[in-house]
Amino acid sequence: MNNLQNKKILIGVSGSIAAYKIPELIRIFRKEGAEVKVVMTDLARLFVTPLVLQAISGYPVLENRNGMIVDNQEDCSIRHIDLGRWADLILLAPATADLLARMSIGMTNDLLTAICLAAESEKKIAIAPSMNKQMYQSKTTQKNISILKSRGMLIWGPCEGEQICGGFGLGRMIEPIQIVNLTSRLFQYDQDMKGIRIMVTAGPTQEKIDVMKFLSNYSSGKMGFAIAQASAERGAEVTLISGPVHLDTPPCVHRINVISALEMNEEVQKIIKKQDIFVGCAAVSDYRPKQFLSEEKIDSDLKNVQLTLTKNPDIIKNIGRMNSDRPYTIGFSAETRMENLISNSYIKKTNKNLDLICANNIALKNHGFHTEGNSLHLVWSKDKFEFIPYDHKIKISHQLLSKILPRYEEKSKHQNT
Ligand code: C5P
Numbered sequence: 001m002n003n004l005q006n007k008k009i010l011i012g013v014s015g016s017i018a019a020y021k022i023p024e025l026i027r028i029f030r031k032e033g034a035e036v037k038v039v040m041t042d043l044a045r046l047f048v049t050p051l052v053l054q055a056i057s058g059y060p061v062l063e064n065r066n067g068m069i070v071d072n073q074e075d076c077s078i079r080h081i082d083l084g085r086w087a088d089l090i091l092l093a094p095a096t097a098d099l100l101a102r103m104s105i106g107m108t109n110d111l112l113t114a115i116c117l118a119a120e121s122e123k124k125i126a127i128a129p130s131m132n133k134q135m136y137q138s139k140t141t142q143k144n145i146s147i148l149k150s151r152g153m154l155i156w157g158p159c160e161g162e163q164i165c166g167g168f169g170l171g172r173m174i175e176p177i178q179i180v181n182l183t184s185r186l187f188q189y190d191q192d193m194k195g196i197r198i199m200v201t202a203g204p205t206q207e208k209i210d211v212m213k214f215l216s217n218y219s220s221g222k223m224g225f226a227i228a229q230a231s232a233e234r235g236a237e238v239t240l241i242s243g244p245v246h247l248d249t250p251p252c253v254h255r256i257n258v259i260s261a262l263e264m265n266e267e268v269q270k271i272i273k274k275q276d277i278f279v280g281c282a283a284v285s286d287y288r289p290k291q292f293l294s295e296e297k298i299d300s301d302l303k304n305v306q307l308t309l310t311k312n313p314d315i316i317k318n319i320g321r322m323n324s325d326r327p328y329t330i331g332f333s334a335e336t337r338m339e340n341l342i343s344n345s346y347i348k349k350t351n352k353n354l355d356l357i358c359a360n361n362i363a364l365k366n367h368g369f370h371t372e373g374n375s376l377h378l379v380w381s382k383d384k385f386e387f388i389p390y391d392h393k394i395k396i397s398h399q400l401l402s403k404i405l406p407r408y409e410e411k412s413k414h415q416n417t
Helices: 017-031 050-057 079-086 097-104 111-119 133-137 139-150 176-186 222-233 261-274 315-320 338-351 393-416
Strands: 008-013 035-040 062-065 068-070 089-095 124-129 159-162 168-172 197-202 237-242 253-257 277-280 287-289 309-311 328-335 356-361 373-381 384-392
Touching: 008 017, 008 079, 008 111, 017 035, 017 050, 017 089, 017 176, 035 050, 035 079, 035 111, 062 111, 079 111, 089 097, 089 111, 089 176, 097 111, 097 124, 097 139, 124 139, 124 176, 133 139, 133 168, 197 222, 197 261, 222 237, 222 253, 222 393, 237 261, 261 315, 277 315, 315 328, 328 338, 328 393, 338 356, 338 373, 356 393, 373 393, 384 393
Parallel strands: 008 035, 008 089, 035 062, 089 124, 197 237, 197 277, 237 253, 277 328, 328 356
Antiparallel strands: 062 068, 159 168, 287 309, 356 373, 373 384
8 A cells, every 4th residue: 555655644533423533544544654643623622632643643733722723833834724735635534514514615713624725726635424324414414515525525435334323324434444545546646747737628518599498519528527637636736627517526626617618718718828738628519509599488389490600719729829838738539430530630630730639439339428438549640649448537547648748748848948
């Protein structure tokens, strides 16, 4: 489990009976080579003492007491900022229903929630809930969990088991060894994209016809989300601009939701000059209705309705043609016929002035929009392409990034000399 060597883990303990398992959790983390610091909520002290956690972690434990932040250090550092910066992972274990609720609305009424809010846009946050089964299943807690997931936080557990309040159900914190295994998996990739800013577009766009109808396509967003996730796993600063999809935001990814191609273009343009790499994975509608036809539903009895279409901006083409601050630019090309896959994709690559185009045949079984897997042909030039064989989209994304990075670095070296 060498992935944990020298990793810095900040554990936030809140007031649940499962807090008695945290000394064991810290012991395993340290055995694996991780450094651990602990922050406690007021109530957590009723379940496990700061002294025990301090002895096992080897660091002073930070806690609130009557609204004051208490530790034994005398420097004047800003605790809620510094601790978040220090951590490679913030792990809330055990996390009570109260902590989830406060986190979901961004409260900062104690040190732990202040650390999380300050760190959430940049750091991995994992949460191991622990509570009574009815509290866990309540609509309120479920809603809070889905809000936290949508902000890129990881929810680990809970699991089923005997409850301290009697009975059996879903609400127990997962075991320390499971938490350590999940953490180890989080750190399995080299941080070879640290310092790189990457923007990914994903999903379809919707182009309004009237208040009820739109033009769109079947894109699920899964490929773009996987690329965003893989980039974040390798330490990149990721902005994901997504059309309407039903997917959770990957951890540590900054997501901007849009509906139409015009909106996607606008959001891309706002920060494209700050990006090092751009991946256009979105299935952008090429056309949109020329006018929004009606504030009301178009009458279904009408015999003839004329829908005039106008061209949408080609988002990636505008990026490919940028004169200054142009990011390394990668496009996707969904094709339905194998014979034309490479040639059509190469034409697009040239027209749009891309560094790479990734061609996939969406007509193949288990390929394309709604599937979990894919295979890709990377078209670098007219007669140079590479094949990434069928695999899960997240694995395909990692392979793709491993192919892109050396070329991106080579190109930036030339630009800087
Ligand atoms: O739709 P097409 O096959 O031309 O898409 C090729 C590439 O161009 C994709 O990367 C897609 O995200 C991008 N594209 C775009 N704006 C459009 C159409 C396509 O950025 N209006």
